[in-house]
Amino acid sequence: MGDNLARKILKGHLVEGELVPGREIAIRIDQTLLQDATGTMAMLEFMATGIPRVKVGLATQYVDHNLLQTDNKNADDHVFLATAAQRFGVYLSKPGNGVSHQVHLERFGVPGTTLLGADSHTPTAAGMGQLAIGAGGLDVALAMAGYPFYLTCPKIWGVKLTGRLQPWVSGKDVILEMLRRHTVKGGVGKIIEYYGPGVATLSATDRATIGNMGAELGATTTVFPSDENTRAFLEAQGRGEIWRELTADPDAGYDEYDEIDLSQVVPLIARPSSPDNVVPVSEIEGLKVDQVIVGSSVNSSFRDLMTVCRILEGRRIAPGLAFHINPGSRQVLENVVAHGGFMMLLLAGGQVHQPGCLGCIGMGQAPGTNQVSLRTFPRNFPGRSGTKEDRVYLCSPETAAAAGVFGVVTDPRKLSELLPWPEVKNPDRYLVDDSGIQVPPEDGRSVEIVTGPNIVPFPEFPALPDQLDVTVIIKVGDNVSTDTIMPAGNKVLPFRSNIPAISKFVFEQADPEFALRAAEKGDGAVVGGDNYGQGSSREHAALAPRYLGIRVKIAKSFARIHRSNLINFGILPLVFKDPADYDRIKQGDRITIPGVRELALNGVTEIPILVNGAEIVTLLHASERERRELVAGGLLNSVKEENHG
Numbered sequence: 248m249g250d251n252l253a254r255k256i257l258k259g260h261l262v263e264g265e266l267v268p269g270r271e272i273a274i275r276i277d278q279t280l281l282q283d284a285t286g287t288m289a290m291l292e293f294m295a296t297g298i299p300r301v302k303v304g305l306a307t308q309y310v311d312h313n314l315l316q317t318d319n320k321n322a323d324d325h326v327f328l329a330t331a332a333q334r335f336g337v338y339l340s341k342p343g344n345g346v347s348h349q350v351h352l353e354r355f356g357v358p359g360t361t362l363l364g365a366d367s368h369t370p371t372a373a374g375m376g377q378l379a380i381g382a383g384g385l386d387v388a389l390a391m392a393g394y395p396f397y398l399t400c401p402k403i404w405g406v407k408l409t410g411r412l413q414p415w416v417s418g419k420d421v422i423l424e425m426l427r428r429h430t431v432k433g434g435v436g437k438i439i440e441y442y443g444p445g446v447a448t449l450s451a452t453d454r455a456t457i458g459n460m461g462a463e464l465g466a467t468t469t470v471f472p473s474d475e476n477t478r479a480f481l482e483a484q485g486r487g488e489i490w491r492e493l494t495a496d497p498d499a500g501y502d503e504y505d506e507i508d509l510s511q512v513v514p515l516i517a518r519p520s521s522p523d524n525v526v527p528v529s530e531i532e533g534l535k536v537d538q539v540i541v542g543s544s545v546n547s548s549f550r551d552l553m554t555v556c557r558i559l560e561g562r563r564i565a566p567g568l569a570f571h572i573n574p575g576s577r578q579v580l581e582n583v584v585a586h587g588g589f590m591m592l593l594l595a596g597g598q599v600h601q602p603g604c605l606g607c608i609g610m611g612q613a614p615g616t617n618q619v620s621l622r623t624f625p626r627n628f629p630g631r632s633g634t635k636e637d638r639v640y641l642c643s644p645e646t647a648a649a650a651g652v653f654g655v656v657t658d659p660r661k662l663s664e665l666l667p668w669p670e671v672k673n674p675d676r677y678l679v680d681d682s683g684i685q686v687p688p689e690d691g692r693s694v695e696i697v698t699g700p701n702i703v704p705f706p707e708f709p710a711l712p713d714q715l716d717v718t719v720i721i722k723v724g725d726n727v728s729t730d731t732i733m734p735a736g737n738k739v740l741p742f743r744s745n746i747p748a749i750s751k752f753v754f755e756q757a758d759p760e761f762a763l764r765a766a767e768k769g770d771g772a773v774v775g776g777d778n779y780g781q782g783s784s785r786e787h788a789a790l791a792p793r794y795l796g797i798r799v800k801i802a803k804s805f806a807r808i809h810r811s812n813l814i815n816f817g818i819l820p821l822v823f824k825d826p827a828d829y830d831r832i833k834q835g836d837r838i839t840i841p842g843v844r845e846l847a848l849n850g851v852t853e854i855p856i857l858v859n860g861a862e863i864v865t866l867l868h869a870s871e872r873e874r875r876e877l878v879a880g881g882l883l884n885s886v887k888e889e890n891h892g
């Protein structure tokens with residue numbers, strides 16, 4: 248049997264281990280991606296390695312999350328990142344140049360290579376046949392320093408695409424269909440590989456949309472072949488020379504299978520407050536909409552925005568509705584302007600924002616209390632918008648535009664009563680403008696790194712003691728996202744480079760007393776349900792609880808990136824052997840783990856814990872390398888130990 252594409256790329260990059268699902272492997276990383284919200288900490292971590300210049304083929308740093316400069320903090324962070332990028336040989340995409348995912352696709356991604364990014368939506372680069380994985384900042388910092396990336400070898404899940412999307416249906420509906428079928432846990436431990444005749448009918452940017460939101464399925468990443476559409480996109484970017492064809496062997500097999508007939512996909516929408524709460528748009532038609540936002544992390548390409556422009560051309564946004572556009576990049580905006588789209592939006596009454604993440608991470612555009620907000624974003628976890636009781640729906644640009652026209656949720660196919668389907672294609676040749684990219688000097692040694700008062704040194708953590716005695720500080724349910732653990736948004740995000748300050752916000756929306764209680768109790772534990780820590784890559788969701796004294800998290804299961812982040816900062820991720828034992832622990836219980844250091848070091852999987860004196864068996868699924876890190880008190884400690892013999 249031949250190789251599928253994911254396996255081929257993994258094989259070509261394998262530096263340790265065997266490609267057997269479930270085993271730990273290490274792969275060589277060709278490119279890295281940082282954004283500002285995770286990047287300040289990652290850059291500090293890179294500096295802690297003492298490596299003078301990045302050792303990866305290409306390192307990029309984007310400034311896209313924190314664009315509001317309401318005081319010194321973000322401005323300080325931006326100068327720090329700009330100077331550190333110059334010093335260490337990193338390409339910087341300046342504030343206003345766009346969202347990392349869109350810009351990377353346009354200017355840097357290379358088919359068949361590996362990309363490791365400190366953002367869970369890094370797999371957007373699937374749009375051009377790249378194997379792009381989201382990870383915590385420390386993992387990316389180490390890849391920048393030339394270390395391989397360790398991961399659990401995933402299963403490869405082949406999803407065969409047949410047919411062709413109907414008018415008014417687009418890539419977003421395909422990934423919403425995947426979420427409808429498989430839920431936010433459906434992709435855990437898997438790479439999703441799309442293949443089959445339907446692939447050729449999807450543009451590079453539609454594929455990017457599908458890749459982006461593979462993160463919402465919990466997948467390790469998503470891959471698409473690199474074919475004529477990939478070539479056309481690269482040529483339109485003036486980068487045709489880097490194209491190469493990549494596809495699965497004709498007799499390739501997969502560990503798991505699914506099939507989607509694209510012609511049967513209908514417009515879909517995810518209801519509040521989970522990306523898998525998906526129903527056909529037609530099912531909730533007529534719901535009054537207060538706000539629409541198109542763009543940001545996903546669906547912010549030329550095709551997506553220009554489709555909206557064409558639908559709104561010569562019409563007015565429905566009264567009482569706010570219609571926002573967040574272009575994915577400066578390039579997208581310039582091309583929309585050049586094609587007359589900007590005027591169409593303005594005359595329709597739309598509000599056009601600077602390219603960047605903005606409302607997607609709660610940096611502005613929060614809806615009013617009880618308002619219905621339709622967004623083309625990838626996530627709608629509770630409170631993520633910045634409004635506690637929010638009602639955020641996720642949909643395609645076509646569905647968003649239909650709501651703009653009618654003021655209520657409307658199946659976009661109804662638009663055909665007003666206008667013919669404006670089948671927008673990406674340009675054959677983009678207007679390309681790299682003025683927002685700072686190229687690092689050949690030798691950055693003389694560049695002074697500017698660290699303003701918002702850049703606080705990285706905290707030190709002690710090694711794992713022989714025995715842990717902890718108090719359960721909080722118990723939460725299934726699918727708790729990192730947005731609940733460590734919120735983002737305008738109040739919190741500016742503290743991403745200041746762990747003592749940001750730790751005050753841990754679990755803030757779920758339990759405002761959490762931080763105080765944790766600090767008061769000393770060593771603590773968190774108990775969670777299934778898929779604990781789903782969502783973003785933000786390592787602050789591990790780092791800040793660790794700073795507050797959390798030493799162990801016990802859950803029914805963990806999301807991939809969060810589990811790695813916990814280990815990176817020395818927090819034990821224990822899994823209930825019998826999930827029913829979840830019911831035997833409550834907030835305030837005392838937990839003792841005798842001999843934990845020995846057990847971790849000796850490769851023991853079953854770790855008995857005493858809850859108020861009664862035994863519960865938990866499991867530590869961790870490789871030898873991960874166990875060394877846990878015992879050392881975290882990955883940086885263990886790297887330092889290795890470097891000092």
Ligand code: MIC
Binds near residue numbers: 368381544
């Ligand atoms: C997200 O979409 O949740 C974010 C904000 O992009 C995060 C990164 C972060 O929290 O900085 C992600 O997806 O990893």
